[in-house]
Every structure is written in C-alpha cells, then in structure tokens.
Amino acid sequence: MQTNLYLTVFPMEALIASQLSPEAFAAYMSVGARKGSAEALIFICINKENGPFCWEEARQKCVPHADGRPKRSFYLSIHRVLENLDLETMGDLYLVTRDGRCLALQRPGIGGGECQMPEDWDGIGLYKELCPVHPLVVSCRPPGDFGAYMTSPDNRVSVPSLLFADLRIVTTPEQSQVGSRVGTLFDRRMEHLKSCIEEVQQRRDKGAKIVDRSYASRFSYGLIKNGVYLCRGQQCLFWPMPSRDILKETAYDWGRSAEIF
Amino acid sequence: MNVWLIAAVVAALGLAWVNFRIVCGQQPGTDKMQAIAKAIQEGADAFLRLQYRKIAVIAVLILLVLAVVVSWQAAVAFVIGASMSATAGWIGMKTATLANVRVANKARETESLGETLKVAFLGGSVMGLAVGGFALLGLGVVVYVFGHLMGQMRPEMLTVHGNWLGIPGIRDIPFTMTVSGYALGCSIIAMFNRVGGGIYTKAADMGADLVGKMEAGIPEDDPRNPATIADNVGDNVGDVAGLGSDLLESYVGAMISALVLVSCQFFSRAQSASPMTAMQLEKLIAYPLLFGALGLLSCVVGITTMLVRKMSNRPHRELNGVTMLSAVLTIVFTGIAGRVFFSGEDMASMGFSVGWMSPWACAVLGILAGIVIGKIAEYYTSFDFRPTKAVAEASREGAALTITQGMACGMNSVIGPVLVLGTTIILAHTFGGLYGVAMAAIGMLSFVTVTVSVDTYGPIADNAGGISEMAQLNHHVREITDNLDAVGNTTAAIGKGFAIGSAALAALSLFASYIYAQAGDRAAAPDFSLILNMINTLTLSGAVVGAGLPYLFSGILIEAVAKAARRMVQEVREQFARNPGIMTGEVLPNYRQCVEISSAGALREMKIPALIAVLSPLVFGFIFGAEFVGGLLIGTTLSAIMLALYTANAGGAWDNGKKYIESGHFGGKGSEAHKAAVIGDTVGDPLKDTVGPSLDILIKIMSVVSLISVSIFAKYNIYDWLTSFMR
Numbered sequence A: 001m002q003t004n005l006y007l008t009v010f011p012m013e014a015l016i017a018s019q020l021s022p023e024a025f026a027a028y029m030s031v032g033a034r035k036g037s038a039e040a041l042i043f044i045c046i047n048k049e050n051g052p053f054c055w056e057e058a059r060q061k062c063v064p065h066a067d068g069r070p071k072r073s074f075y076l077s078i079h080r081v082l083e084n085l086d087l088e089t090m091g092d093l094y095l096v097t098r099d100g101r102c103l104a105l106q107r108p109g110i111g112g113g114e115c116q117m118p119e120d121w122d123g124i125g126l127y128k129e130l131c132p133v134h135p136l137v138v139s140c141r142p143p144g145d146f147g148a149y150m151t152s153p154d155n156r157v158s159v160p161s162l163l164f165a166d167l168r169i170v171t172t173p174e175q176s177q178v179g180s181r182v183g184t185l186f187d188r189r190m191e192h193l194k195s196c197i198e199e200v201q202q203r204r205d206k207g208a209k210i211v212d213r214s215y216a217s218r219f220s221y222g223l224i225k226n227g228v229y230l231c232r233g234q235q236c237l238f239w240p241m242p243s244r245d246i247l248k249e250t251a252y253d254w255g256r257s258a259e260i261f
Numbered sequence B: 001m002n003v004w005l006i007a008a009v010v011a012a013l014g015l016a017w018v019n020f021r022i023v024c025g026q027q028p029g030t031d032k033m034q035a036i037a038k039a040i041q042e043g044a045d046a047f048l049r050l051q052y053r054k055i056a057v058i059a060v061l062i063l064l065v066l067a068v069v070v071s072w073q074a075a076v077a078f079v080i081g082a083s084m085s086a087t088a089g090w091i092g093m094k095t096a097t098l099a100n101v102r103v104a105n106k107a108r109e110t111e112s113l114g115e116t117l118k119v120a121f122l123g124g125s126v127m128g129l130a131v132g133g134f135a136l137l138g139l140g141v142v143v144y145v146f147g148h149l150m151g152q153m154r155p156e157m158l159t160v161h162g163n164w165l166g167i168p169g170i171r172d173i174p175f176t177m178t179v180s181g182y183a184l185g186c187s188i189i190a191m192f193n194r195v196g197g198g199i200y201t202k203a204a205d206m207g208a209d210l211v212g213k214m215e216a217g218i219p220e221d222d223p224r225n226p227a228t229i230a231d232n233v234g235d236n237v238g239d240v241a242g243l244g245s246d247l248l249e250s251y252v253g254a255m256i257s258a259l260v261l262v263s264c265q266f267f268s269r270a271q272s273a274s275p276m277t278a279m280q281l282e283k284l285i286a287y288p289l290l291f292g293a294l295g296l297l298s299c300v301v302g303i304t305t306m307l308v309r310k311m312s313n314r315p316h317r318e319l320n321g322v323t324m325l326s327a328v329l330t331i332v333f334t335g336i337a338g339r340v341f342f343s344g345e346d347m348a349s350m351g352f353s354v355g356w357m358s359p360w361a362c363a364v365l366g367i368l369a370g371i372v373i374g375k376i377a378e379y380y381t382s383f384d385f386r387p388t389k390a391v392a393e394a395s396r397e398g399a400a401l402t403i404t405q406g407m408a409c410g411m412n413s414v415i416g417p418v419l420v421l422g423t424t425i426i427l428a429h430t431f432g433g434l435y436g437v438a439m440a441a442i443g444m445l446s447f448v449t450v451t452v453s454v455d456t457y458g459p460i461a462d463n464a465g466g467i468s469e470m471a472q473l474n475h476h477v478r479e480i481t482d483n484l485d486a487v488g489n490t491t492a493a494i495g496k497g498f499a500i501g502s503a504a505l506a507a508l509s510l511f512a513s514y515i516y517a518q519a520g521d522r523a524a525a526p527d528f529s530l531i532l533n534m535i536n537t538l539t540l541s542g543a544v545v546g547a548g549l550p551y552l553f554s555g556i557l558i559e560a561v562a563k564a565a566r567r568m569v570q571e572v573r574e575q576f577a578r579n580p581g582i583m584t585g586e587v588l589p590n591y592r593q594c595v596e597i598s599s600a601g602a603l604r605e606m607k608i609p610a611l612i613a614v615l616s617p618l619v620f621g622f623i624f625g626a627e628f629v630g631g632l633l634i635g636t637t638l639s640a641i642m643l644a645l646y647t648a649n650a651g652g653a654w655d656n657g658k659k660y661i662e663s664g665h666f667g668g669k670g671s672e673a674h675k676a677a678v679i680g681d682t683v684g685d686p687l688k689d690t691v692g693p694s695l696d697i698l699i700k701i702m703s704v705v706s707l708i709s710v711s712i713f714a715k716y717n718i719y720d721w722l723t724s725f726m727r
Helices: A022-032 A055-061 A143-150 A173-177 A187-202 A244-250 A252-257 B002-025 B031-070 B072-110 B113-149 B174-215 B228-269 B278-308 B315-341 B357-381 B386-397 B399-444 B448-470 B475-524 B537-578 B591-605 B607-624 B626-662 B672-713 B718-726
Strands: A004-010 A014-018 A041-046 A074-077 A090-096 A102-105 A125-131 A136-139 A162-167 A209-212 A224-232 A235-240
Touching: A004 A022, A004 A125, A014 A022, A022 A041, A022 A090, A022 A102, A055 A074, A090 A235, A125 A143, A136 A187, A143 A162, A143 A224, A143 A235, A187 A209, A244 A252, B002 B072, B002 B113, B002 B278, B031 B072, B031 B174, B031 B228, B031 B448, B031 B591, B031 B607, B031 B672, B072 B113, B072 B174, B072 B228, B072 B448, B072 B475, B113 B174, B113 B228, B113 B278, B113 B315, B113 B448, B113 B475, B174 B228, B174 B537, B174 B591, B174 B607, B174 B672, B228 B278, B228 B399, B228 B448, B228 B475, B228 B591, B228 B672, B278 B315, B278 B357, B278 B399, B278 B448, B315 B357, B315 B448, B315 B475, B357 B386, B357 B399, B357 B475, B357 B626, B386 B399, B386 B626, B386 B672, B399 B475, B399 B626, B399 B672, B448 B475, B475 B626, B475 B672, B537 B591, B537 B607, B537 B626, B537 B672, B591 B607, B607 B626, B607 B672, B607 B718, B626 B672
Parallel strands: none
Antiparallel strands: A004 A014, A004 A041, A014 A074, A041 A090, A090 A102, A125 A136, A125 A162, A136 A209, A162 A224, A224 A235
C-alpha cells in the first residue's frame, strides 16, 4: 500500500503521511473522520520526501491497520511546514468542499508567465493569503510581484513562503447585477474594499493593504479568479483555476458543492 | 346539456388515459434512475395508501352522521365526492411518479428543453384532466341520479322537507343537502390531502435543507442526503395529490354554490309575486354544468393543441399559451352556448340585467378576475418585479430584515386581489344577482383542467431534477430540469391566486344559501329578505371568533410542520453522525427511515386541523346557534382570504427572492445575503405550501358543514335553551 504525502495549507498547515488516495484523503479530512464534521480544505500532494521532518518515523507508523484498513493520517508536522518543503516537490493542489468533494488543480511548472502578469491584469489584485497567514489583502502588484514582495527578507513583514489565491473584484452593486457571484465580498465589505483599493492606488509605495485580517470562514472557491500561487522570493508556482465553462463540463458536481453552480 | 357533459367527461378522461399511456411508453432511463424513481414511487404510494386508510375511518363517521341526520342520498353523494377527489389525487400522483423519471430521461436523451417540457406537461395534464373529468363526472352522476331520476330537482321537491327520522325542527331542501354532501366529500379528501401532503412535503424539505444543505454543505437533491427521497416523495403527495384534490374541491365548490343557491332561491320565491318557473329553474341549474362541460372541452382542445405541435424552448410562453387558448375558447364556446341556452327566456324576471349575456358575462368577469389576481400574485412573487427584488435586497442587511420585508410584501399583496374580488362581486351581482357571483366563481375555475396541468408539471419537473441530481446525470440535463422547475414556481403562485379567489366567491354564494337554509320554511314568506344582521351580538361575536379561527388553524399547521421537521432534522443529523461513510459516499443513507418519519408526522398531525374545519361550525352552532355561525362564516371567510393571500405571496416572495440572489445578485450563493434569504425561504415554506392552500378549503368545508347542519343547530342549541329560562 503506497504512502502519500500531503501538505494541508488551509485551514491548517500540516504535513501528513497517508495511505489514502488524494480523493479519499479529501473526503476523510473534510467529512469522514469526526462525526458530523463539514470543513473546506486545501492540500497539496508532495511528490518526494524532503525537508527536516521525521521521515523514518512516518515510514514506520504509516502502515495498514491490523484488519487491513489503510492508515489514514500520520502527522509529521503542524508548524512551519510550507517554508521547509522544496517547491520542486509540490504536486497537484486540491480544493476540497465542505461536503468532501475535491477538484485537482494541475501544476504546470515553476515561474510561468501567468505568475508575473495575468492576461486580464487591470492594475489591482485582491489576494486571499492561504498559508502560512490568512489575511485578505489588496495590492497594486501582479501576483508574482506580490508573492516576491511578501516573501522578500527585505520586507519588514514577510514570510518565507506564501500560498495565496487571487480573487475576483466587484466594487459596485451594478457589477454584481451581471451575475458576478462574489459571495461574502459583497455589501458590508464593499465600501471598505473600495477604500483599501483607493489607498494602494494613491500610495504606490504601499505593497499591500489588509482588507480583512482573517477571512478564513468566509472564503469560498467561487471567488478565485485565475488560480492559486505559491511564491518564495522570485520562485513562483501557479495552479490555474479552470474556467466556469470547463468546470461545468468536467467538475459540475464539485461546482455545485462549491456553490459555483 | 347532458350530451355536452358526457362528451366533456369522456373526452377529458379519454385524453387523460391516452396521455397516461404516452407517458408510460417513454423510456425510463438508466438502472440507477429507475431505482431512484422506484424509491420515490414506493414512498408516495405507501403514504397515500396509509393516508386514505386514515381518512376512510373519518369518512365513515361523517357518512353515518350524514345518513342519520340528513339523508342517505347526501351520504351517498358524500361517498361519490370523496371517491372522485381521492381517485383524481391518486391518478395524478401515480402519473407524476411515473413521469418524473421519464422527464429526466427525455432531457438526457434529447438535451432539448422543448421535448422535455412536452413529457412534463403530458404528465401534468393527466392530473388536470382527471380533476376536471372526475369533478364533472361525480357531479353529473349526483345531479342526474338524485336530481332527475329520483326527482329531487322537481319543482315540487324543491321545498323544505322534514328529516327522514322525523326529528322535529330539522328541515331542509333535499337536493341542496345531496349536492352539499357531494361537495363535502370532495372537501374532506382535499383537506386531508392538502394538510397531510403539506406537512409531509415541508417536513422533508426543511429536514433536507436545514441539515443537508446548511449544516453539511451538500447541494440540493444530493444522494448523500438521507432526506432527499422523502423530499421528492413530498413533492408528489403534497404538490401533486394535494393540489389536485384542492382544485377539484374548489371547482366543485363553485359549481355546488350555484346549484344550492338556485334551489334556495326557487323555494324562496315560490310564493312571491314573480316566482321562478320550472324551465328557468332547470336552465339555471343546467347552465353551470354546461359551462363546466364547455370549459373542460376547451381545455381538452388546448392541451391537445399543445401536445401535437412542436414545443419551443420557452416553457413560460408555451404554458401561458395553452392557458390563454383554453380561457379564450371557454369564453367563446360558453358565450355561444349562453346565447342559445337562454334565448327566449325572460331574463329580467330572473334578476339578470344584461339579458342572455348576464350569467356568461359574470363568468367572464370571474375569468378576468382570476387572470388579474394571478398577475398580481406574479407581480408580488416573481423576481422580475420590484417587491421580490426588494425582499432579496433586504437580505443584504440580514435575516431579520429579509423576514420583515417579506412580511411587508405579503401584506401589501393582499389589497390588490381583494379589490379585484370586491369589484367582481359588485359587478357580477349587478349583472346577475347572487347567481352571477356564483357564476363568477365558476368562470374563474372553468379552465381548472389547464391550471392544474400547468401546476402539476412543476413538481414533476422538480422531481425530474432531483432524479437527475441523484443519478448524477450530465449538467445539461440538470439545467433543463432546473429551467422547467423555475417556471413551475411562478405558475404555482398564479394557481394559488385562482384557488383563493374562487373560494371567496363560492363562499359568498354558499353563505347566501346558508341564510336561506337557516330561515327554513320562513324563506318562502313574501316578506323574507336575505339579511345578516351584523349588529346582532351573536353574529358579531361569531364574526370575531371566526376571524380568529384561521389563525388558530394556521398556527396548528405550522406547529405540525415544525414538529415533523424537527424529527427529520434529528434523524438526518443522527445518520450523518452515526455513519460518516454516508458523506464520503461509501455508504448509502437510510432513505426509508426519513420517508417513514415524514409519513408518520403527517398522518399524526393532519387530524387536528381537519377536525377544526369540520367541527367548529357544529360545536359553535350547538352552543350559540345559527346567528353566531353566520357571523363565524363571515369572519372566517374574510380572515382566511387575507391570510391565504398573505401567506401564499409572502412565501413566494421569500422563495423567489432567494432564487434572485442565487442567480448571481447581491453576491450570489455563499454571500451573507444568500444566507439570510435561505432563512426567509425556510420560514416561508410552510406558509405558502401548507397554510395558504389549506385555508381556502377551510372556508368551503366550514360553509358546507354549516349549510348542511344549520337546520339542526338553529333548532337545538344551548344558548336558546338557556335564554328560554331567562325570559
């Protein structure tokens, strides 16, 4: 029975060894273990053992149960995991809904052009930081630049690595009338969002402005615009989010669970 | 008239049979789809069988009371009415549970909205045709057998007769009792089907939504939700069988109100300077039946036209088209018939002000009033218009304001329909007296066959969507069924407007008949006038109590839904907690347990509200007498109409306000506004689907029971007995 390595990045950072397939692991973590649990989850498959973790112990402990059932989870670490893993070993990223359905985002490669400047870049980015910190921020920098800025040691408030998603921005009720499903960004946060955008536009030296310090419980996958980014200095990984049309054809059930359809 | 009646009934039931066969001939889809459909069929069959068994016990009691206190003819008519209503409900539900999977499969095979709409409408038309056909069949049999063959309609028999047991003081006109018995039979089944089905469907729906959707985050109709089969069963027993019996009862109630009124008027005017002639009597009794027959034939033509041509991909336009075509044909056919039927009659002596056109014009007024009331309902409940958009917008500020705005929308929506009703009553009375008012009620429901067909198509499409979801069919299939379902929601709100409006008009005619019946022999006195003295303290007190009754009735119903829903919520939570494999898809949930909970809840809770409707006129009558019950009827009718309009439209606005947000407005699904709108919709669900539709049946049951029993409690009541000592 193969042992897989999973880096959960949202809502909790952890490195877990498991004998479950990614889909089974997704279901187990979100709904399958604790009675009555229902929790959205994001995790990344790790292709190779690396970093300063207890690999030997994991190999010993992550074995099938006496009755043949696979070992579902063995936690290697729950703190400062992301920063200690080699970006090259990062595989597909899974977006798991509260009811346990998962969507695999394929990783195209490191440092692609999408990281630097998305095609539809309009001068403002709304980023939901997913790991290791969780705020919602706006920035005048495109995703790659933003990631580099946030992980630069020159920056007073930086992290070694940052996983984040860029979100769609709707700042007027009129925009929402045309079917933009912006979920919890609408209304009460709209005025605040607008003022934050104005602030970063006026003060070009300001790398980012926090819109909301946590935004964990209100984040939904329907808000993701282009995809999920993992930055470490100038290195950037990008997992593109499929378009609505593609999702409808290939992952309709996941889309319904994610309240996209 | 007989020929037209027979032709209409044969055509309607024949077409229902043909459509049923066509539905059965469609492919039922994959094994998985068939397994899901089978579970829904079995659940619906089992519930209706149990429900009918429970109703049978109560029906036998009513039958015995009628046979002993009124007449065996009324008792037999009661059985015929109950049988017709139960049969129509059963056939409709059976067809709907066969059609749902075939609709889903048609969408799967063709991916064509038009083709799928045709199968859904075929299924709905069986219910509609069964309602129209069985209502007229039963009424035709009762009128022909008891009225013609046994002579109850002969002029000499249309007088006040004593009770067959010779109980002193109990006197009534036999024919009015017989047809009222028929109406009561229909009403009793309708009440139980509406209340039982309403509790069933909302308990399952709320259980499925509150835990499955809101707590566990799984989408609508997901097979992992233990309550999802019960939810789909509920659509069939509540929205199909319940709706069919309800509108059959409304249709019969409208017809009966005219027949009873004419009989009472004939007796009352017998000794007057201008008595009604035998020919006039016959024509005034025959015309409502003829009107009904021609309306039914128009619907048969409308439905056939719709089914033989190619459907477009615009379901709303297609459904509106068939409704309008049937309405126009009804107006034309009945106009011609009225011209021929009343030619040469002295219409002025019958109290008609615009010649032969009078009864027809009143019926047309009813049709127009129904359409306007329907449009007002659409205005207040469709998200194409401001009121529902306002409810959605209020959701941005939280659930409390969603509920507040929805209540405001529902309350605002009442004045329009009541102004229309008031105007209709005045105009109809100007054209044709109280008979004209009864004709307006008949007109409003003259194309009930199409209304029910359109209304039934909605739950069939809803079920098809559920099956598509559970069988995990392609998203195109689900988009088609969702599209059809969305149109069904609006048509349902319009249908409710017709049922409530016709109930108000029919209640007025029945109320006039009540005053005739209360007067007994005195109704024939030359100085008799149809007056209800509101200053009489008994009448006024009755009106006050009557106005409160619909609130008690509604409160009990909502409580019943809440109780059953709570049990469902607990069961679904427990299943998820007991077995995490359900959520991971490794284990199937226990659907049967949820079906049984809904079923048991509905069967347990449905008795009290139904008994309130039947017993309250009797209890108050035997305590306070006929004047009190007269006030009680007025109070109940007025209060129930307002409450029915309010609940139906507020519930519709909450429901569609949520859908407006789900279509992407104010943040769409997942937004704070959506969460608030979901709460509003949950509050509105039992209001619009259980309380609202049951209130119009409450009005008619109370009216008919009062009419049948007034001669008894007018003579025997505690108040008179006590005051006789004080004098």
